[in-house]
Amino acid sequence: MMLARQVVGSGLLALGLAAGGVAAAKQAPLTIVVPYAAGGPLDKSARILAEGAQAQLGPVQVDNRPGAGGSQGAAAVAKAPASERLLVMGAVATHAVNPWLSKDFPYDPIRDFKPIALVARTPNVLVMSTAQADALGIRSTTDLVKYLKAHPDQLVFGSGGTGSIGHIAGEMFKSLTNTRMAHQPFPGAGPALKALQGGSVALVFDNLASSLPLIREGKLKALGVTSLGPDSALPGVPSINSEVPGFNVSTWFGLFAPASLPEVEARRYADAFSAAMRSAGGRKQFQAMGLEPEELTLEGFGTFVRSEYNKYEFLIKAAKIRTQ
Numbered sequence: 001m002m003l004a005r006q007v008v009g010s011g012l013l014a015l016g017l018a019a020g021g022v023a024a025a026k027q028a029p030l031t032i033v034v035p036y037a038a039g040g041p042l043d044k045s046a047r048i049l050a051e052g053a054q055a056q057l058g059p060v061q062v063d064n065r066p067g068a069g070g071s072q073g074a075a076a077v078a079k080a081p082a083s084e085r086l087l088v089m090g091a092v093a094t095h096a097v098n099p100w101l102s103k104d105f106p107y108d109p110i111r112d113f114k115p116i117a118l119v120a121r122t123p124n125v126l127v128m129s130t131a132q133a134d135a136l137g138i139r140s141t142t143d144l145v146k147y148l149k150a151h152p153d154q155l156v157f158g159s160g161g162t163g164s165i166g167h168i169a170g171e172m173f174k175s176l177t178n179t180r181m182a183h184q185p186f187p188g189a190g191p192a193l194k195a196l197q198g199g200s201v202a203l204v205f206d207n208l209a210s211s212l213p214l215i216r217e218g219k220l221k222a223l224g225v226t227s228l229g230p231d232s233a234l235p236g237v238p239s240i241n242s243e244v245p246g247f248n249v250s251t252w253f254g255l256f257a258p259a260s261l262p263e264v265e266a267r268r269y270a271d272a273f274s275a276a277m278r279s280a281g282g283r284k285q286f287q288a289m290g291l292e293p294e295e296l297t298l299e300g301f302g303t304f305v306r307s308e309y310n311k312y313e314f315l316i317k318a319a320k321i322r323t324q
Contacts, residue, residue, distance in 0.1 A: 029059040032255070033088045035073025036160060037066045037188030041209035041289055042253050045119055046089045048285045049255070052276025057269070066187040069163035070094040071106060074256075078107035082260050087116065087269070091165070091253040096308040098163040100316045114261050115305055117273045118254040118296040120209075120286065123227035124169055126240060127211050128203045129196055133221040141224045141243040144203070148179035156182045158201035160189040169205035169226055169249040172315070176244050196220070207251050208233060209289040226250060233290040252308070254294070254301060270297040 032046045043064060050060040065073035070093050077088040088094070095109040107113075128138060138144050148155065159166035162185040170183060184201050186192040189210045195201045197219060204211075205226060212233060214220040224240035225231045226249045240247045255273060257266060276282050277293035286293050296304055 028083065028085045029061050030057055030085045030087070032060065032062050033073045033077050033086055034062055034064045035066060035070035035088060035090070035094060036064070037190055038064050039190035039210075040160065040188050041120075041122075041207050041291070042089045042091060043188075044209075044289060045253065045286070045291070048282055049119070049273050049276050052279055052282045053269075053272040056272035056275070066161075069098055069161035069167070069185070071098050071163070074109075075106040077256070077258060078112040080258055082258065086258065088113075088256050089119070089253055090256045092251055092308060092312070093161070093164045093168075095256070095305055096312045097165060097168055097316070099309070100313050101163045109309060110306060112259050113256040114259050114266050115298065115301040116255040116257055116266060117270050117277075117298075118252065118294040118301045118304060119273075119277065120254075120291040120294055121250060121252040122208045122291055123225040123231050123250045124166060124205045125208045125211050125215070125225050125231075125234065125237070126169075126173075126203060126205050126223045127196065127215065127220040128223065129199065130218055130221045132199065132202060133223075138223070139221075141238075141240050144223060145177045145179060145244070148177070148181060152180040153182065155202040156184050156200075158184045158186055158192040158195050158204045160192050160206075161185050161187060165249060165251050166192065166205040166207075168312075168316070172247065172249060173205070173240070173244065176247055205249075209291050212290045254296075266298060 032050055034043045034046050036042055046062045050062050054060050065076060070091060074088050074090055074094040077086045080086045099105045099109050126141065136147060138147055157170045159170060167183060167185065174181065186195060189207055192204050193206060193210060196204045208231065211220055215222050222234055222237045224238055224243065225234060226240055226247065228241050228248050229239050230237060274297055283293060
């Protein structure tokens with residue numbers, strides 16, 4: 001009788017394990033949606049984190065969904081059911097800037113998301129191709145302002161998309177310097193930099209992480225960084241604020257989940273991705289891009305996002321910035 005019970009119990013256990021295995025097999029892999037084209041700092045960072053967190057979270061994949069200045073990919077995650085297991089590598093554009101540029105915005109960046117972890121903060125940098133900067137005699141932000149005043153509407157600035165932080169930086173620059181130049185959006189930082197090197201745009205307010213290798217190679221000329229002071233990654237390059245008082249625009253990005261994600265899962269994700277950022281391999285890869293991984297997660301990250309959301313409401317309204 002005892003043997004029969006053991007056999008039956010073992011059979012039930014085996015069936016339970018088999019059923020659990022089938023359920024696990026059917027569960028979608030965790031996906032980080034990058035709402036910009038491949039090749040930019042958000043994409044590279046997402047891939048570093050996906051690789052580093054797999055030991056704790058299982059398979060993690062990256063899905064690039066560019067469009068609408070990042071809002072298209074972010075909207076897809078905001079509306080996704082929990083079964084799809086989606087996160088988004090959101091940024092200052094998707095969660096603090098874009099919502100103030102459209103009356104019919106597709107999501108609420110505060111209510112529709114659960115902040116998981118801030119990944120990095122970095123200034124943008126105003127860059128021109130070295131060849132064009134030399135040809136026009138532009139060696140500083142002050143030189144650029146003088147040129148724009150003497151040649152209004154002759155230069156075009158590119159950005160990673162309408163409503164991106166690079167676009168906002170360009171519009172604020174025009175407003176503060178009382179200059180004129182057209183804006184050409186691209187589906188991400190990578191395409192914008194290719195256009196800059198190809199000569200179809202004259203300047204870009206780009207994420208420091210994506211421009212840094214080209215600056216170091218001498219292909220791009222850095223005129224100034226967009227933070228209040230200089231950045232250690234670019235010794236000798238002043239802040240734009242030192243030549244255009246009041247100019248201060250920086251980039252940040254981090255992981256968000258749909259608001260419906262249970263707290264226990266949010267904590268598990270935050271712990272896994274934070275560990276990936278702090279690991280020796282992860283930190284080395286971030287530092288190669290000129291980035292220092294951040295430590296804000298969950299509630300702390302949420303407080304930061306709300307602060308940025310309110311900040312850009314003020315800046316955008318004060319500068320009277322409008323998207324095309």
